[in-house]
Amino acid sequence: MTRGRYSELALYKRLLHHARPYWIHILGIFALSLLSTPLVLLTPLPLKIVVDSVLGSHPLPAFLQAMFPSVIHPSGTALLALAAGLLVPIALLLHLQGLAIWMLTVYAGERLVLDFRAELFRHAQRLSLSYHDSKGATDSTYRIQYDTYSIDSVIISGAIPLISALVTLVGMIYVTTRMDWQLALVALTVSPILFALTRIFGQRLHKRWKEIKGLDSSAMSIIQEVLSCVRVVKAFGREEYENRRFVGQSQKRMSRQIQAAFFQGSFDLVIGMTMAIGTAAALFVGVLHVRSRILTLGELLIVMTYLAQLYEPLKTLSKKVADLQSGLAGAERVFSLLDELPEVVEQPGARSLLRSSGAIAFRNTSFSYDGRTPILRGISFAIPSGTHLGIAGATGAGKTTLVNLLARFYDPSAGQILLDGVDLRDYKLADLRNQFAMVLQEAVLFSASIGENIAYARPGATEEDIVRAAQAANAHEFITRLPEGYDTLVGERGMRLSGGERQRISVARAFLKDAPILILDEPTSSVDLGTEAVILEALERLMQGRTTIMIAHRLSTLDICDARIEIQHGRIVHVAGNIQDLHPAGRSNETEEVAGWLS
Numbered sequence: 001m002t003r004g005r006y007s008e009l010a011l012y013k014r015l016l017h018h019a020r021p022y023w024i025h026i027l028g029i030f031a032l033s034l035l036s037t038p039l040v041l042l043t044p045l046p047l048k049i050v051v052d053s054v055l056g057s058h059p060l061p062a063f064l065q066a067m068f069p070s071v072i073h074p075s076g077t078a079l080l081a082l083a084a085g086l087l088v089p090i091a092l093l094l095h096l097q098g099l100a101i102w103m104l105t106v107y108a109g110e111r112l113v114l115d116f117r118a119e120l121f122r123h124a125q126r127l128s129l130s131y132h133d134s135k136g137a138t139d140s141t142y143r144i145q146y147d148t149y150s151i152d153s154v155i156i157s158g159a160i161p162l163i164s165a166l167v168t169l170v171g172m173i174y175v176t177t178r179m180d181w182q183l184a185l186v187a188l189t190v191s192p193i194l195f196a197l198t199r200i201f202g203q204r205l206h207k208r209w210k211e212i213k214g215l216d217s218s219a220m221s222i223i224q225e226v227l228s229c230v231r232v233v234k235a236f237g238r239e240e241y242e243n244r245r246f247v248g249q250s251q252k253r254m255s256r257q258i259q260a261a262f263f264q265g266s267f268d269l270v271i272g273m274t275m276a277i278g279t280a281a282a283l284f285v286g287v288l289h290v291r292s293r294i295l296t297l298g299e300l301l302i303v304m305t306y307l308a309q310l311y312e313p314l315k316t317l318s319k320k321v322a323d324l325q326s327g328l329a330g331a332e333r334v335f336s337l338l339d340e341l342p343e344v345v346e347q348p349g350a351r352s353l354l355r356s357s358g359a360i361a362f363r364n365t366s367f368s369y370d371g372r373t374p375i376l377r378g379i380s381f382a383i384p385s386g387t388h389l390g391i392a393g394a395t396g397a398g399k400t401t402l403v404n405l406l407a408r409f410y411d412p413s414a415g416q417i418l419l420d421g422v423d424l425r426d427y428k429l430a431d432l433r434n435q436f437a438m439v440l441q442e443a444v445l446f447s448a449s450i451g452e453n454i455a456y457a458r459p460g461a462t463e464e465d466i467v468r469a470a471q472a473a474n475a476h477e478f479i480t481r482l483p484e485g486y487d488t489l490v491g492e493r494g495m496r497l498s499g500g501e502r503q504r505i506s507v508a509r510a511f512l513k514d515a516p517i518l519i520l521d522e523p524t525s526s527v528d529l530g531t532e533a534v535i536l537e538a539l540e541r542l543m544q545g546r547t548t549i550m551i552a553h554r555l556s557t558l559d560i561c562d563a564r565i566e567i568q569h570g571r572i573v574h575v576a577g578n579i580q581d582l583h584p585a586g587r588s589n590e591t592e593e594v595a596g597w598l599s
Contacts, residue, residue, distance in 0.1 A: 011331045012154070018116055019155050025108035026160065032101045033164035039097065040168065042090050044305035046083040051298035058296060109152040117148040120334060128343035129409045130369065138221035143337050147213065150330030158324045172307075179303050180295055186285050187307050190278035194271060201267040208260040209329035215253035222246045282307050344411055346429045353431040357420050358385035358516045358547030360406065361580075365415035366570075367398075367405060375401050377570040378415070382580040383563060385516075388548040389579070390558030393567035399551045402567070403519050406549070407436050437510035439539070441522040443502035445494030450479055451486035453494070453505055457513035465512060473508035474538045475501070500531035507538050518543060520550040524557055536560065 176184040361382035524532040563577030
């Protein structure tokens with residue numbers, strides 16, 4: 001098996017492994033499915049009794065004589081009543097069996113999909129940011145929401161009917177062979193043709209379904225991108241352009257879907273015609289056998305009914321093998337995501353960390369997102385705990401990348417980052433990230449209430465804790481003016497609130513977390529000066545007693561910091577304040593330059 005490409009056998013094995021918790025349910029569905037074979041065999045029995053024993057003079061079948069000894073020498077009316085009476089219990093049993101299969105199938109299928117989806121969602125969250133940066137969120141969303149149905153379509157809706165059809169086929173072959181082996185042999189001559197056709201069509205359908213799912217994901221990506229940036233789209237009047245882009249991508253998908261439908265319809269046509277030829281041949285031979293008195297007319301009717309039902313599992317086998325290709329294409333996409341390995345992993349025997357003192361050191365740290373273009377080059381400095389470090393630099397200089405490495409969203413390409421003298425990679429990931437509270441340039445809020453968004457930092461926080469955090473963040477006043485207060489829903493991404501209100505909720509969340517290290521990534525760049533003053537006042541309170549790293553474009557924002565560095569093209573070019581310069585060579589630290597920068 002190669003990465004991203006799987007054999008059908010490998011896909012079946014992995015899907016069965018994921019279905020193990022529900023094997024009892026699957027076996028129950030299978031057992032109920034097997035009941036259809038004897039029930040189907042009983043279905044034409046009343047018709048045989050009417051033709052051979054009511055309208056004709058043949059005796060009842062031996063097993064019916066044993067079951068109903070009182071009608072061994074019955075009148076025609078009694079036999080007709082028996083035949084008619086058998087129709088009701090046979091139909092009732094068939095419908096009860098169908099209902100039981102339906103309910104168990106729905107329950108097991110939904111549970112399987114839910115568990116599969118939850119596992120994939122959990123794994124997607126653990127993948128490194130670099131994966132999501134390169135693939136985008138929509139592709140993973142499509143796989144989680146839609147491709148996970150593959151476990152239901154393959155195991156429950158595919159494999160069980162397939163095996164049941166195979167068992168039914170064996171039963172039908174046995175019964176028809178006992179009645180007229182020559183007729184059964186004629187009917188079964190089409191079987192090798194059907195299986196060959198299934199093999200050929202199945203392989204081609206798999207490829208087409210994989211293409212369709214990829215195009216589905218691309219169209220969904222356009223929807224997500226446009227609706228999340230709808231203000232920009234409207235501002236530039238690009239609605240029609242985006243609509244054409246979406247329709248163009250959707251038309252590609254539609255074209256592939258039509259091709260797949262035509263291909264599958266052609267397959268169904270070929271299967272149907274092959275079966276029709278087999279039925280015609282069987283009918284021809286059967287009538288000859290009736291004329292030769294090898295069969296009675298009733299036996300011919302029942303054999304032809306059985307042959308029709310024999311062809312039904314053959315048809316099911318052929319169609320299911322073809323239909324399974326859509327599910328297998330989805331399963332392949334799911335497992336290709338599950339097989340992605342996080343770039344940032346927790347080492348075996350990683351150290352626990354309850355609460356850091358906040359001493360940070362970068363030692364000759366370099367980083368590149370793509371392995372070719374360096375973003376950070378030999379960054380080296382150290383700050384003691386409690387330092388308020390300001391970082392300045394042009395857009396793209398590497399400021400945000402530096403704090404992303406500190407939170408271990410990525411690992412350095414070279415060098416080390418130490419926290420309290422220990423390499424970040426030696427800590428447990430959850431413990432490490434629990435040391436940081438972040439306030440970002442764009443406040444990230446969830447589609448929930450204000451109170452829930454603040455409490456996201458500390459699940460289980462009391463209402464009093466939430467209110468205290470909001471008061472410290474200068475957010476309590478505007479929250480209480482809202483009609484529903486802390487229960488006010490903020491809307492998707494918090495768009496029912498202003499930018500300054502969203503940012504203050506973000507600050508309140510950081511207060512509630514009470515982490516020893518605070519990361520402020522341009523927290524006031526998107527607000528006006530008046531709101532900036534309110535937020536900075538709250539941030540100064542938040543920074544007390546914490547190691548703080550603050551990124552800002554406005555140098556005035558960094559006035560609350562007691563140490564500063566400037567980054568240009570991934571290198572530190574200026575250092576000032578309480579910073580240990582671990583790699584001073586090549587830096588311009590002349591007094592006039594530093595003084596000019598600090599001003």
